[in-house]
Amino acid sequence: MSSVVIGNHILGRLREIGVDTIFGVPGDFNMPLLDLIEDNPKLTFCGNSNELNASYAADGYARIRGAGAIVTTFGVGELSAINGVAGSFSETSPVIHIVGSPRSAHHKETPLLHHTLGDGDFDVFHRMASLVTVASVSLTLDNAISEIDRVIETAFIQKRPGYISIPVDLIKETVQVSSMIHPLQILPARNTQRTQLLVLKQILKLIQSAQRPVIVVDGCVLRHQLQTEAVDFIHHTGFPTFSAPMGKGIVDASFSNYRGIYCGKLSLKGVAEEMEKSDLLIELGSIKSDFNTGSFSYGLENVKTISLHSSCTIIDHAQFPGVGMHELLPLLTAVLPVTKSQLELPSRIKPAPIDDSSVEITHDYFWNKVHQYILPNSVIVSETGTSGFGIFNMESTLGASYIGQILWCSIGYSVGAALGAALADRKRKVYLFVGDGSFQLTAQEISVFIRKGLTPVIFLLNNDGYLTEKMINGPYRDYNNLPMWEYSKSLTYFGGNLEINKSNGKSPSIIGLEVQVNTRSEFEKTMVQVNQEPNKIHFLEVVMPQFDAPQVLSILAADLK
CATH class of the missing domain: 3.40.50.970 (Thiamin diphosphate (ThDP)-binding fold, Pyr/PP domains)
Structure with missing residues (x-):
């Protein structure tokens, strides 16, 4: 048997997923956790001006580090942050939202306590949070260790926010654990091997028969930290490669086969014309939102499409669940023909030269x-x-x-x-x-x-x-x-x-x-x-x-x- 302080277990798990700075605002129900953060030499607490700003900061941090975290207080603090957390859910950014809540006894007795709605419902904010997170929990002494791990693992794997509400009296409470604490299980599940083999064969067949294949890289490649795998595939194929706005920066503009941003009718004219001559579209991590597609104006309705996503692959209209791009993309790169595409590409389209007739900053x-x-x-x-x-x-x-x-x-x-x-x-x-x-x-x-x-x-x-x-x-x-x-x-x-x-x-x-x-x-x-x-x-x-x-x-x- 061994023991662990619940608050320290949360912080240790955050360190495991790469977090060293935690954002938030002090409140009477979360300050014992802030003590633990401030006393931990491997962690920094960044106090923000308000909880909404803290949630934005945690999201920006997650875009660079792979995960972020925010600490708020019960009710007033967490509701101030929920807009930012919802944004992290919408844009697939794994932010762990930790809420210090009233004492365990108060959850049972439901007194007329500050920061509540005055109706005795102490779980209402947890229920709200559950709608904009992929995993949530209100901790008890009995479930704390296993539920902390479940929420953080799920959020990290699915690249969406997680929510942990911890009563203030449990933050420094010590619990016994029956065995060694094992590392988090944060790797995505293996693909279904039989289906993956079928998918590989179909993709190769389509690539071999295509005359003008193109690649579009998009935001989910960034969220799932697959930039290296995507760039390897793009480099190996030599296919003309475009980026959707949410995928900007994945491919270096100096790549000989990089062709610019494609966003339907919002694209530069020459870019759209070049893109729409293709006969095979290979999408990597696409996000088909309105602004990311030029108000859904992709002009590729009749083009054969291969879409690689985090949890499935779509070939034309056939969907293959359980075949995600984490495993599929490197395999696909490995089995492609050694010879790169020999398509002759014209000079990349760029914005028109600056109009020098004005001194104004247009x-x-x-x-x-x-x-x-x-x-x-x-x-x-x-x-x-x-x-x-x-x-x-x-x-x-x-x-x-x-x-x-x-x-x-x-x-x-x-x-x-x-x-x-x-x-x-x-x-x-x-x-x-x-x-x-x-x-x-x-x-x-x-x-x-x-x-x-x-x-x-x-x-x-x-x-x-x-x-x-x-x-x-x-x-x-x-x-x-x-x-x-x-x-x-x-x-x-x-x-x-x-x-x-x-x-x-x-x-x-x-x-x-x-x-x-x-x-x-x-x-x-x-x-x-x-x-x-x-x-x-x-x-x-x-x-x-x-x-x-x-x-x-x-x-x-x-x-x-």
């Missing part, structure tokens, strides 16, 4: 220019709205990872997500692109960037209001307007230059540029200086024409009216 100029200043191996975080769509056809940076919410589309997500990504890997430069409207929802996390000594480059795109909404409805309606802020003073306002924040051995960020840029020459001069000071946090307010938008967004907005 979207056409900005997204064709800014990539020149982004460092290799960086993390690029974009917000729902103009930046999210502007990033579609921006030239990819070598080794960069791209983070955005193309399916859930919760505005304000990017600020918290960039914080999480920056803490997930401090060696990588983070570039955050956020609009003025979205920034006003989650601006408080700038103070956490500074407190944690992080060095992102933050681009605040200021077009004076909710431009995406204006393009859909009510361009001159007051509900689409915002109070103007002095955005370029954000680092100062959030305490970046206060001596009290630099005392007591703290190591906050070194404040770099806080500037408003109005012209192209100002922007370019500023970016040169930004790259000369990589160890500082920089904030650029980029002023743009009020109704100027990326072409992708203009096309999409017309559909949404």
Whole structure:
């Protein structure tokens, strides 16, 4: 027999899945767990400005590290976070949500306790959470160890959030375990071998008979951390390869067979024309959401299709459950013919050259220019709205990872997500692109960037209001307007230059540029200086024409009216 403290068991399991930073907000029901986190030399607690921001940060962290975690308090805290957790469910990001709840006795006696609805139902929030998680539990002394493992294993394998509610009196409670604690079982199940062999044969037959096969890589490759396997397959085949918006960054733009972003009618004209000449479409981890497919405008209805997913394979209209791409994709690469495709590919289609007739910072100029200043191996975080769509056809940076919410589309997500990504890997430069409207929802996390000594480059795109909404409805309606802020003073306002924040051995960020840029020459001069000071946090307010938008967004907005 051996013993373990329940709270420490949770933390140990989080370490097993790669988590070393946990996000959240203190509350009276979770603080004993925060004690354990703060006393653990292998873990860091990142206190956030609110629980919603913490959930965004945990999601951004998970996009880089493979999993994330957030700690909130019962009721008020967890409901504040549930929008972000739902976004992680929608976009398949494994975030473990740990909730400190009232004492075990209170769950039985149901007194009129703070943070409850006052109706005696202490399980209501757990039931809410169960709808946006793949596994959830309200722990008891008897089930704690096995249920913690079940929730974390399920969430990690299925790449969706998990929920663990733990009564405050159980956090430091010691329980006996009958044997050694074994490692988590977090590998996906083996494929059904007989079916897999049949699938391999059918795929090879289709590939051998195709004259113009193409590959589209998509977001589930990223979520299931299969980038290496996907790139090996793409390199081995030599087939023309496109990326869906949610799969941006999987394939390096320098690959000879990389052809650009395909998003139906939102694609660059030449890209769409090239894609739609194919006679076999091989999809890797596709996510057929509206914004990821150009409002479902893929022009490939009559093309033979092979779709590899995490839990099944689809060949035309035949579905093969239990044959997931984790195992199938490397096998397929191994049995392909040694000779690469000999298709002659023209020069890759790129956005039209920058219009030099203006000094204004238009979207056409900005997204064709800014990539020149982004460092290799960086993390690029974009917000729902103009930046999210502007990033579609921006030239990819070598080794960069791209983070955005193309399916859930919760505005304000990017600020918290960039914080999480920056803490997930401090060696990588983070570039955050956020609009003025979205920034006003989650601006408080700038103070956490500074407190944690992080060095992102933050681009605040200021077009004076909710431009995406204006393009859909009510361009001159007051509900689409915002109070103007002095955005370029954000680092100062959030305490970046206060001596009290630099005392007591703290190591906050070194404040770099806080500037408003109005012209192209100002922007370019500023970016040169930004790259000369990589160890500082920089904030650029980029002023743009009020109704100027990326072409992708203009096309999409017309559909949404």
